Amino acid sequence: MTRSPEATRFVLVAGTTETARREGISAAGADADLLSTTPAADAELLTYGRPVRTETVPVSPSGCPTPALVTRAVRELLDVELTVVDGGLAEPTAAPTVSVGAGVGRDIGEQDPVPTAYGAFEAARQFGRKLPTNELWLAETIPGGTTTALGVLRALGEEAMVSSSLPENPIERKEQAVREGLEASSMEPGDAAGEPKRAVRRMGDPVLATLAGLTTGAVETDTAVTLAGGTQQLAVGALVRHTGYEGRLGLATTSYVADDRTVDLRSSATDLDLDLTVTDPGFDASDHVAMERFVAGEAKEGVGMGGALTMADRAGIPMADVRERFAAVYDDLLGEHAADTTPNAGGASR
Amino acid sequence: MTRSPEATRFVLVAGTTETARREGISAAGADADLLSTTPAADAELLTYGRPVRTETVPVSPSGCPTPALVTRAVRELLDVELTVVDGGLAEPTAAPTVSVGAGVGRDIGEQDPVPTAYGAFEAARQFGRKLPTNELWLAETIPGGTTTALGVLRALGEEAMVSSSLPENPIERKEQAVREGLEASSMEPGDAAGEPKRAVRRMGDPVLATLAGLTTGAVETDTAVTLAGGTQQLAVGALVRHTGYEGRLGLATTSYVADDRTVDLRSSATDLDLDLTVTDPGFDASDHVAMERFVAGEAKEGVGMGGALTMADRAGIPMADVRERFAAVYDDLLGEHAADTTPNAGGASR
Numbered sequence: 176m177t178r179s180p181e182a183t184r185f186v187l188v189a190g191t192t193e194t195a196r197r198e199g200i201s202a203a204g205a206d207a208d209l210l211s212t213t214p215a216a217d218a219e220l221l222t223y224g225r226p227v228r229t230e231t232v233p234v235s236p237s238g239c240p241t242p243a244l245v246t247r248a249v250r251e252l253l254d255v256e257l258t259v260v261d262g263g264l265a266e267p268t269a270a271p272t273v274s275v276g277a278g279v280g281r282d283i284g285e286q287d288p289v290p291t292a293y294g295a296f297e298a299a300r301q302f303g304r305k306l307p308t309n310e311l312w313l314a315e316t317i318p319g320g321t322t323t324a325l326g327v328l329r330a331l332g333e334e335a336m337v338s339s340s341l342p343e344n345p346i347e348r349k350e351q352a353v354r355e356g357l358e359a360s361s362m363e364p365g366d367a368a369g370e371p372k373r374a375v376r377r378m379g380d381p382v383l384a385t386l387a388g389l390t391t392g393a394v395e396t397d398t399a400v401t402l403a404g405g406t407q408q409l410a411v412g413a414l415v416r417h418t419g420y421e422g423r424l425g426l427a428t429t430s431y432v433a434d435d436r437t438v439d440l441r442s443s444a445t446d447l448d449l450d451l452t453v454t455d456p457g458f459d460a461s462d463h464v465a466m467e468r469f470v471a472g473e474a475k476e477g478v479g480m481g482g483a484l485t486m487a488d489r490a491g492i493p494m495a496d497v498r499e500r501f502a503a504v505y506d507d508l509l510g511e512h513a514a515d516t517t518p519n520a521g522g523a524s525r
Numbered sequence: 526m527t528r529s530p531e532a533t534r535f536v537l538v539a540g541t542t543e544t545a546r547r548e549g550i551s552a553a554g555a556d557a558d559l560l561s562t563t564p565a566a567d568a569e570l571l572t573y574g575r576p577v578r579t580e581t582v583p584v585s586p587s588g589c590p591t592p593a594l595v596t597r598a599v600r601e602l603l604d605v606e607l608t609v610v611d612g613g614l615a616e617p618t619a620a621p622t623v624s625v626g627a628g629v630g631r632d633i634g635e636q637d638p639v640p641t642a643y644g645a646f647e648a649a650r651q652f653g654r655k656l657p658t659n660e661l662w663l664a665e666t667i668p669g670g671t672t673t674a675l676g677v678l679r680a681l682g683e684e685a686m687v688s689s690s691l692p693e694n695p696i697e698r699k700e701q702a703v704r705e706g707l708e709a710s711s712m713e714p715g716d717a718a719g720e721p722k723r724a725v726r727r728m729g730d731p732v733l734a735t736l737a738g739l740t741t742g743a744v745e746t747d748t749a750v751t752l753a754g755g756t757q758q759l760a761v762g763a764l765v766r767h768t769g770y771e772g773r774l775g776l777a778t779t780s781y782v783a784d785d786r787t788v789d790l791r792s793s794a795t796d797l798d799l800d801l802t803v804t805d806p807g808f809d810a811s812d813h814v815a816m817e818r819f820v821a822g823e824a825k826e827g828v829g830m831g832g833a834l835t836m837a838d839r840a841g842i843p844m845a846d847v848r849e850r851f852a853a854v855y856d857d858l859l860g861e862h863a864a865d866t867t868p869n870a871g872g873a874s875r
Contacts, residue, residue, distance in 0.1 A: 223657050224657065225657050227652070227655045227656065227657065228651075228652070228655065254604075258621055259621055260621075267624065269623060269652055269655065270621075270623070271609055271610075271621035271622050271623045272621050272622065272623075273619060273621045274617065302577070302578070302619055305577045305578065305619065306573070306577065306619070307573050307575050
């Protein structure tokens with residue numbers, strides 16, 4: 176095989192917001208500590224296929240594995256260049272990361288939750304301009320990120336609702352958090368229309384700032400961008416539209432987000448002129464434990480899962496193969512007879 | 526294709542030492558500023574195939590391109606996982622990097638040139654222990670690094686001499702720098718025998734500390750390690766031997782280092798019980814401008830060039846193919862009709 180600078184590149188932006196510490200808004204991790212470990216672990220899972228510094232695979236309280244395992248499974252089937260960008264990690268990760276100066280996001284209820292937003296947006300924009308690739312897929316991992324996505328949408332004056340990693344979307348909790356945030360920032364909904372950097376600094380998180388900057392830089396140099404994810408990526412699309420960019424922008428997500436009755440993803444995507452692709456991994460065709468929590472409506476998206484499924488589909492890889500590989504990745508890491516994930520114990524025997 | 530965590534992994538440790546600012550000791554860059562840019566650029570070249578944040582391809586004053594282009598050429602022919610570790614970079618790089626806490630190295634003539642040596646060694650060791658791979662190839666890029674390698678060898682009491690990126694090895698300048706360093710550290714040659722971390726902190730550079738830590742951690746978990754490089758990697762081998770490790774350790778370098786009459790690489794490798802592999806890229810069979818400076822004795826090694834050639838050879842890739850690809854990489858980036866290397870200008874047309 177040969178590699179060319181023009182290869183499709185998948186970029187994961189991994190970061191944190193203290194908004195995730197609010198009770199009942201995220202399933203990305205079994206407890207508050209895991210919420211800050213999850214993005215570092217997701218980055219390692221995607222890079223190495225197993226936790227390295229983080230040592231544990233993120234699993235929700237009810238047992239749903241991180242969607243990173245699905246994206247990793249696709250990466251094992253498809254040759255795609257991966258780059259991880261530090262979008263405000265709270266813990267060191269063994270995954271190599273590009274720095275754009277993003278710091279940990281503070282709670283949305285604070286007056287200035289993302290002081291690094293402007294700098295991260297601009298550094299990410301420069302990186303997006305210079306990245307030698309023709310096709311960029313952008314993914315995120317940030318527990319609590321749908322709440323800050325809602326904050327950004329409201330600050331921009333967009334009506335879209337956001338989805339949830341929980342089976343029951345805690346919309347009222349999120350709207351309460353956003354009201355607190357708007358009040359702390361002395362803003363009304365729509366006050367940051369046309370001012371995306373202000374919107375993300377006052378009401379967002381460092382991952383949204385980084386993704387919006389990356390997208391803006393990439394499209395400035397005619398790189399095709401697909402936002403891989405659900406309603407958090409919808410917020411990124413909104414931020415990019417509010418920079419004034421009117422060109423093509425893709426959104427690729429899972430059927431779980433598209434089918435979420437608490438949101439209307441299709442009409443929100445239409446409102447923002449995003450080319451929407453929805454991919455169903457067909458997990459209901461399997462009785463594997465790794466898939467049943469997704470079928471029950473948990474997780475739904477994250478770590479670019481929907482984008483990865485779309486890439487697999489476009490490359491002609493049957494979803495049955497994706498499911499089989501996902502099951503193998505899960506069994507190796509989390510199955511009944513999983514090798515211990517402590518240093519190298521599983522590596523040699525696999 | 527599929528990726529497995531057991532894949533062979535090539536790790537580049539990129540960093541700096543202010544020792545490179547001493548006159549006449551390095552060819553890795555056309556002027557003093559480029560000396561600090563070179564490792565960041567090498568990391569980008571290996572990762573993306575072109576400069577990204579750094580914008581220029583390192584070239585010596587006489588026109589010898591960085592050996593990163595040779596290693597990149599091999600990477601385009603062979604599927605090898607790449608990880609870049611920040612071994613004390615002075616400039617930001619767009620290449621994703623793993624942090625082990627290494628800071629910029631100060632001049633060898635100072636009393637404590639590598640204050641981050643202990644921390645970087647231990648963090649790199651943990652990373653080396655946990656990295657899921659069966660076979661690790663370790664490479665370096667650090668201008669001025671042969672002088673600090675000499676410093677480490679002398680501090681450990683090893684007799685080996687170091688090579689040079691210049692056609693005429695400025696041995697006297699290096700020995701003078703080492704004498705100054707020993708004096709500043711109140712040390713005699715051999716005073717740090719059996720104390721590798723002390724040797725590298727007082728007389729080395731952050732890349733040597735990181736590489737020695739990585740190697741130590743990897744061999745502790747039975748990962749096969751090959752040090753890809755010349756006499757700087759010989760110093761890494763010496764550091765690892767002085768930790769007490771007596772097991773297998775490989776050294777893979779180019780014929781240019783092995784043929785350097787100012788050093789006796791073969792006997793030095795034997796003294797340290799390193800399994801030496803020497804690969805000749807056959808550049809003298811070509812009249813391409815990219816190769817003639819190497820044939821004239823410049824550069825010789827760096828950015829894992831010798832290791833990359835060895836990997837290509839073991840994979841059955843003819844050296845003629847490596848030369849052809851190297852010429853193509855060079856022509857694209859530096860040739861007469863090279864595309865401008867400013868942001869994305871070259872990307873679209875290649």
